[in-house]
Amino acid sequence: xxxxxxxxxxxxxxxxxxxxxxxxxxxxxIFSNILKGDIEWxxxxxxxxxxxxxxxxxxxxxxxxxRAGSKEIRECPLFSSLPWENLLEVAPEFVPQPDSDTDTGxxxxxxxxxxxxxxxxxxxLQCTNxxxxxxxxxxxxxx
Numbered sequence: 252x253x254x255x256x257x258x259x260x261x262x263x264x265x266x267x268x269x270x271x272x273x274x275x276x277x278x279x280x281i282f283s284n285i286l287k288g289d290i291e292w293x294x295x296x297x298x299x300x301x302x303x304x305x306x307x308x309x310x311x312x313x314x315x316x317x318r319a320g321s322k323e324i325r326e327c328p329l330f331s332s333l334p335w336e337n338l339l340e341v342a343p344e345f346v347p348q349p350d351s352d353t354d355t356g357x358x359x360x361x362x363x364x365x366x367x368x369x370x371x372x373x374x375x376l377q378c379t380n381x382x383x384x385x386x387x388x389x390x391x392x393x394x
Contacts, residue, residue: 254320254321256310256318256319256320257310257311257312257315257318259310260272260306260307260309260310260311260319261273261311263306263307263310264290264307264311267299267303267307268293268297268299272290272291272307272311273285273289273290274291288311288313290307290311292304300329302327302328302329303329305327306319306323306324306327306329309323
């Protein structure tokens, strides 16, 4: 079965940072960030390890032929302690026990994370109210 390694990179970035790698205040700007590969990397105490940044950059490459795959993930020092050969036999350290199929109690509300991030990011604070209300789907010309 095929794997969407780029989407895994987006999820991995969000897991590490708390926001998607192309976050912005409007769909048009998000779309533009994706097309340009414009990723904001956390700095200071929030910065990611060199190994994490390297893997994310490999996973988020536009070109599928240049993008990282299972080989690069297995070779990444971040995952050197994983027992790849018998990974499916390893018992997880934590197994969530949701109250129902729709229980999201183990997750912080997405809007709370976004508010914290926007407050810390002066570039996002400069977005106008019109930008925040823009919900039109961005379009691109296919060549």
